[in-house]
Amino acid sequence: MKGFREYVKKFGNIKEDTFTELKTNYTQIHLSKKELFSSEGEYARKVGFLEKGIIRAFIRNSEGKEYTKQFFFAPSIIGAYSSLLTNQPNKIIQETLTNCTIWIADYSKIEALYARHHEMERVGRKIAEYYYLEKERNLVEMALFDADKRYSLLKERFPTIESQVQQYHIASYLGISPTQLSRIRKKMQIS
Numbered sequence: 001m002k003g004f005r006e007y008v009k010k011f012g013n014i015k016e017d018t019f020t021e022l023k024t025n026y027t028q029i030h031l032s033k034k035e036l037f038s039s040e041g042e043y044a045r046k047v048g049f050l051e052k053g054i055i056r057a058f059i060r061n062s063e064g065k066e067y068t069k070q071f072f073f074a075p076s077i078i079g080a081y082s083s084l085l086t087n088q089p090n091k092i093i094q095e096t097l098t099n100c101t102i103w104i105a106d107y108s109k110i111e112a113l114y115a116r117h118h119e120m121e122r123v124g125r126k127i128a129e130y131y132y133l134e135k136e137r138n139l140v141e142m143a144l145f146d147a148d149k150r151y152s153l154l155k156e157r158f159p160t161i162e163s164q165v166q167q168y169h170i171a172s173y174l175g176i177s178p179t180q181l182s183r184i185r186k187k188m189q190i191s
Helices: 004-009 016-023 081-086 107-116 118-144 147-157 167-174 178-190
Strands: 027-031 036-038 046-052 054-060 066-073 076-078 093-096 100-106
Touching (some): 004 016, 004 046, 016 107, 016 118, 046 107, 054 167, 066 076, 066 167, 100 107, 107 118, 147 167, 147 178
Antiparallel strands (some): 046 076, 054 066
């Protein structure tokens, strides 16, 4: 599990024996580009550590229009968290944009570890807080900044995004059309 220990350390320390026990719950899978990690309507049971690749989270309306809500670049924790917490059908689809290496675990086993190892529960809470703050930042940016500024901020966070993610997914994430994104990109290249 390359990078998993380092990723977890960003949120706090877990004793070595606890981390060893945590790792035994994960199994490696490989998903090809355009495969789903989580589907709409399923009841989520697994969480994942994205070791390699990029995943996008999106919702689809009744007419089939997709709205990209988030990109996950490795290393990252992935999963249908709302469905896991509420035991309700998932609404946010997670699709691979590249070939991905993912370590998956049954969420109920991770919860059982939380009950036995409080330092792990604390790290889990810190990871959840991190993703909550990321979501809030995205909401604020969508409400307060124009598309040019949102695009600039996205490129600062993910400098290689344009070479890895199709333009229409980036446009959807920014809440604009691909044509608008093309104009913004052209304007930024000129200036």
